[in-house]
Amino acid sequence: MHPDRYQHIxxxxxxxxxxxxxxxxxxxxxxxxxxxxxxxxCMKYLKNEEDxxxxxxxVFLKAIAELHKYKVAYFKSWIYxxxxxxxxxxxxxxxxxxxxxxxxxxxxxxxxxxxxxSHLDKDRMxxxxxxxxxxxxxxxxxxxxxxxxxxxxxxxxxEMTGYSxxxxxxxxxxxxxxxxxxxxxxxxxx
Amino acid sequence: MNKDLLNxxxxxxxxxxxxxxxxxxxxxxxxxEKHQVEMQLANNDFMNDAxxxxxxxxxxxDINLFVEQLNRDLHKKLLRKKHKKQKRKxxxxxxVYAAIILILALLIATWLMIVKYHAxxxx
Numbered sequence: 462m463h464p465d466r467y468q469h470i471x472x473x474x475x476x477x478x479x480x481x482x483x484x485x486x487x488x489x490x491x492x493x494x495x496x497x498x499x500x501x502x503c504m505k506y507l508k509n510e511e512d513x514x515x516x517x518x519x520v521f522l523k524a525i526a527e528l529h530k531y532k533v534a535y536f537k538s539w540i541y542x543x544x545x546x547x548x549x550x551x552x553x554x555x556x557x558x559x560x561x562x563x564x565x566x567x568x569x570x571x572x573x574x575x576x577x578x579s580h581l582d583k584d585r586m587x588x589x590x591x592x593x594x595x596x597x598x599x600x601x602x603x604x605x606x607x608x609x610x611x612x613x614x615x616x617x618x619x620e621m622t623g624y625s626x627x628x629x630x631x632x633x634x635x636x637x638x639x640x641x642x643x644x645x646x647x648x649x650x651x
Numbered sequence: 652m653n654k655d656l657l658n659x660x661x662x663x664x665x666x667x668x669x670x671x672x673x674x675x676x677x678x679x680x681x682x683x684e685k686h687q688v689e690m691q692l693a694n695n696d697f698m699n700d701a702x703x704x705x706x707x708x709x710x711x712x713d714i715n716l717f718v719e720q721l722n723r724d725l726h727k728k729l730l731r732k733k734h735k736k737q738k739r740k741x742x743x744x745x746x747v748y749a750a751i752i753l754i755l756a757l758l759i760a761t762w763l764m765i766v767k768y769h770a771x772x773x774x
Contacts, residue, residue, distance in 0.1 A: 488729065496718045500704070501701025504704030514721060525732070545700075613686065633693060
């Protein structure tokens with residue numbers, strides 16, 4: 462299998478080819494595109510290289526079996542969900558706890574950007590964002606501003622603020638989520 | 652007003668290729684390139700989880716080896732499945748051919764008998 466040869470074919474087209482002739486070759490090409498990401502996801506949850514490799518193989522097998530049974534619309538979100546659920550199951554087996562499982566619907570549709578949802582013009586959106594950013598706590602405001610407006614990397618932000626990389630990431634992620642909530646509230650109020 | 656504010660909630664997410672990801676993990680990218688990758692990570696949970704996990708691999712050089720090994724195994728498994736499928740198909744096909752030959756033979760025999768019967772009748 463030479464994945465480079467098929468680089469121009471989209472995930473959806475590869476899946477359509479597979480559904481048309483049921484040739485596993487298409488699944489091979491598709492799954493190979495995600496091997497590294499799947500390995501990373503499994504490493505994040507299982508924190509063990511051998512377990513992670515093992516899990517990627519099992520995710521592949523599961524994906525091959527499931528794709529023969531039903532059609533998948535958003536492959537990338539779906540395979541992420543399969544891998545994450547597999548790891549959560551493994552963790553449950555290890556710890557004897559039942560983790561919250563994801564389902565396809567929660568991940569299938571990519572989150573719609575707020576600007577598209579509300580059909581607001583750019584100026585109104587900018588006004589709302591400027592107000593919203595002031596409502597973030599200091600840490601989030603500082604990290605969001607440095608990351609999105611000053612275009613600094615995580616490392617640079619960590620050096621400038623004295624926060625750890627993990628804190629920087631978390632302030633950016635939480636800040637972004639809070640911004641969305643505040644912007645939605647401001648838009649509704651107007 | 653800074654127009655980059657709009658980028659915060661834009662959710663535009665381009666795919667990062669494996670090489671770029673490896674360069675990011677190995678610290679080979681400039682600060683500007685790092686920021687570009689991180690912008691994608693902030694918009695994409697799958698990619699973000701993957702990077703956090705790959706950062707836990709002790710020797711980053713192993714990542715490519717693991718990926719190659721996993722891809723080789725995947726290829727082998729898919730080939731084995733294909734051969735099994737073909738083997739299952741062959742006996743089925745043999746029965747189909749045998750049935751066609753039998754039906755044809757019966758049709759020819761019936762036709763010959765009818766012809767013979769008519770010939771005898773004419774005599």
